[in-house]
Amino acid sequence: MSDLTTQRRQKLQKIYDLGLDAYPQPNLSQKDSSLQAKKKLGRKATVAGRLMLLRGHGKILFADLVDREGKIQLFFEANTLGEKMDLVKLLDLGDIISAQGEVFKTQAGEITIRVSDFVILAKNLRPLPEKWHGLTDIEERYRQRYVDLIVNPESREVFLTRSKIVETLRQFLIKEGFLEVETPILQPIYGGASAKPFITKHNELNQNMYLRISNELYLKRLIVGGLEKVFEFARDFRNESVSRFHNPEFTQLEFYWAYVDYEVLMKFTEKMLVHLIKSIKGKLKFTFNGKTINFKTPLPRLTFRDAILNKVGVDIDQIKTESEFKKTLKQHHLRLDLTGVIGLGACFDALYKEYVRPYLEGPLFLIDYPAEMIALAKRKADNPEKIASFQLIIHGAELLKAYNEVNDPANQKARWLEEEKLGKKGDQTAMKLDHDYIRALEYGMPPTAGWGMGIDRITQFLTDSPTIKDVILFPSMRNE
Numbered sequence: 462m463s464d465l466t467t468q469r470r471q472k473l474q475k476i477y478d479l480g481l482d483a484y485p486q487p488n489l490s491q492k493d494s495s496l497q498a499k500k501k502l503g504r505k506a507t508v509a510g511r512l513m514l515l516r517g518h519g520k521i522l523f524a525d526l527v528d529r530e531g532k533i534q535l536f537f538e539a540n541t542l543g544e545k546m547d548l549v550k551l552l553d554l555g556d557i558i559s560a561q562g563e564v565f566k567t568q569a570g571e572i573t574i575r576v577s578d579f580v581i582l583a584k585n586l587r588p589l590p591e592k593w594h595g596l597t598d599i600e601e602r603y604r605q606r607y608v609d610l611i612v613n614p615e616s617r618e619v620f621l622t623r624s625k626i627v628e629t630l631r632q633f634l635i636k637e638g639f640l641e642v643e644t645p646i647l648q649p650i651y652g653g654a655s656a657k658p659f660i661t662k663h664n665e666l667n668q669n670m671y672l673r674i675s676n677e678l679y680l681k682r683l684i685v686g687g688l689e690k691v692f693e694f695a696r697d698f699r700n701e702s703v704s705r706f707h708n709p710e711f712t713q714l715e716f717y718w719a720y721v722d723y724e725v726l727m728k729f730t731e732k733m734l735v736h737l738i739k740s741i742k743g744k745l746k747f748t749f750n751g752k753t754i755n756f757k758t759p760l761p762r763l764t765f766r767d768a769i770l771n772k773v774g775v776d777i778d779q780i781k782t783e784s785e786f787k788k789t790l791k792q793h794h795l796r797l798d799l800t801g802v803i804g805l806g807a808c809f810d811a812l813y814k815e816y817v818r819p820y821l822e823g824p825l826f827l828i829d830y831p832a833e834m835i836a837l838a839k840r841k842a843d844n845p846e847k848i849a850s851f852q853l854i855i856h857g858a859e860l861l862k863a864y865n866e867v868n869d870p871a872n873q874k875a876r877w878l879e880e881e882k883l884g885k886k887g888d889q890t891a892m893k894l895d896h897d898y899i900r901a902l903e904y905g906m907p908p909t910a911g912w913g914m915g916i917d918r919i920t921q922f923l924t925d926s927p928t929i930k931d932v933i934l935f936p937s938m939r940n941e
Contacts, residue, residue: 465588472551483584495533499572509559534573555585623920639690644679653677655890656699672698685906692716712916719907731758762826772817803888806833819857826851836876838864861914870902
């Protein structure tokens, strides 16, 4: 235990020796925020919050009290507090108190509360860090987010912005006629994406269950049921890598819209994101990682085939098998680690992520992926080798994905059987055949387009946060 911690515990004991409770539970529901108190010049105010600055000694003490809306200066003096000034000497940085008194303006022009009474609400026993930055402390910021939020106003602002992003998107979709729904997190069959699941067991049912990797198949069941426009903010889980843009537990917004196609969704995406960006940033130009992003619409479009052809000179339309793909890599002197990469679609994806996506600045729509890449997406009527799909790319990262949904049960089953063959070859991310979903399609699903965007990632862009850990309150971490 550090000397400072020992001193604080000694002060805590002195509070108890005075017959006081250091952790009381008063009713402060009618207290003023710091912002409200500043508007009560010449009147009494009651505030509560954390002490973040203490200066002075003897018979006077100034302190900064911080709450959710800001901070206000407190002035403690013996002439006003009398014997209670002895209790002021037991205060430390980080203590949570309530204080009341008249609001006045100091000679320096700072609005201040002349404290006539105060109550210690929670004694802080651990000294706050003076400086909360540097490579060593970054890890601790994520582990001890509670401390990060106390001492780092910029971090608090990120999460306030995240909340506003979610609420703005929710209200936009509701206004557009979408219904918010909830679907299972524990699923008997994982599906809706190509990813490794987390596996658990339901003891009463005596069966394995999976934390969902996506809510797609359940939302489309609701489309079958006649709910033509649905959305969900879903917590999804993928038992995969942690990186700048990936966390095993993350939040996605997904919506499904019957009787429209992906062309409609591209225009709708522009409308929705323009509204969101203006609401958060006030303008369509903003910076991320030192680069300017201009979300002026309409956004340019680039086919997946042309993106690869333009960058590395490979025409994927001429490649029909994995062996042809590997031969083409050698011809173009392209090095690519294909360990664990199984299937032609996965090969195309690996090539794209290694040599192409990092160099796509955007914002742009990358459209019309090879049919092998997404088993749930409908093939284009005029070119069955491609799927009616798009991603929004910004500075080398995928922000969202959308496509026309397969609604032919026979076609969907055949596509899944092909995926299962890849699984037998060792593809750990291959989709599983969901017989109940096929049964749902057999009742008839209208032509539908679906859309998904990571909330963590859009928050990264709109708060200029370098890593996804900065926008998740409690990111996944190794044990200490």
